[in-house]
Amino acid sequence: MNKMNMELPNELCQEFARILESTPSIINGVCTATRSRTNIHPTVLGRNAQSFMFVPQAFSFENLDATGKALCLGETVVLEEEINPFISCLRENGIIVTALHNHWLFEEPRLMYIHFQSIDEPLSFARKTRRALRVLTKKDVGKSHKDCDNTMGMAEKFCEKFHDILGGMHTFEDGVCTVMDSRLNIKPRVMGRKGRSFLLLPQMFVFESLTEDGKALCSGETVILEEEINPFISKLRERGILVTAFHNHWLFDDPRLMYIHFIKVDNPVHFAEDVKDAMKVLTDNIVKC
Secondary structure, three states: OOOOOOEEOOOHHHHHHHHHHHHEEEOOOEEEEEEEEOOOEEEEEEEEEOOOOOOOEEEEOOOOOOOOEEEEEEEEEHHHHHHHHHHHHHHHHHEEEEEEEEEOOOOOOOOOOEEEEEEEEEHHHHHHHHHHOOOOOOOOOOOOOOHHHHHHHHHHHHHHHHHHHHHEEEEEOOOOOEEEEEEEOOOOOOOOEEOOOOOOOEEEEEEEEEOOOOOEEEEEEEEEEEHHHHHHHHHHHOOOOOOEEEEEEOEEEEOOOOEEEEEEOOOHHHHHHHHHHHHOOOOOEEOOO
């Protein structure tokens, strides 16, 4: 993995995030705004799955040109009944819908994910996206189970080891351990523009819902090149990790970027070691269009 760089957001980035009611950050030099759909309370494999991995909303812009336009990207989790109203709003505003699919299996309620992109002025893209987001319900959906409070100390210790194995940046909050990095050796262009957004080049690994037996819901996602998919899948399956989806997220990208998602209820340290070993099949070479 490559070390992910973070800086303080500038005024444009802060306004972009404010419009989208999200938290601004600069990741890999790219303005990124994130939030979670906290009104959705899913379970996956019977365990609470309320981390950003499962209920994300993320938006970014990069490479402003002389006319003030940039490569703008967006992603949100949606419920099945929200899909077509949301897509219609995006299309009415000229935003390109690039993917619609699951990321996970064995979840309740059914979670789907929509990805979209545009070359636009960042604040214009943010306002258009905000209009589309208004069709999404704010009502509570799903019913989470009560997590075990007395595993918090164990979870925090596991998180340090989880991070030591997988590298990158990490956070631990409310029993959720998140490790994030970017595959910066991949240097894509999207719609003819260079891209370094975390939405393009993510590697993210999470564990949550730890129980007293030392097992948690462990999940992972990485950007992956076409030729890496099957070797990586074989490594995951050898370790009993469930591959839940692999697919594109964007259109008009070069090289072709694919994304793979995987889960297991496991000891987080064992999961991290298995994933680290599987990732040895991913190239560290510079990959350009």
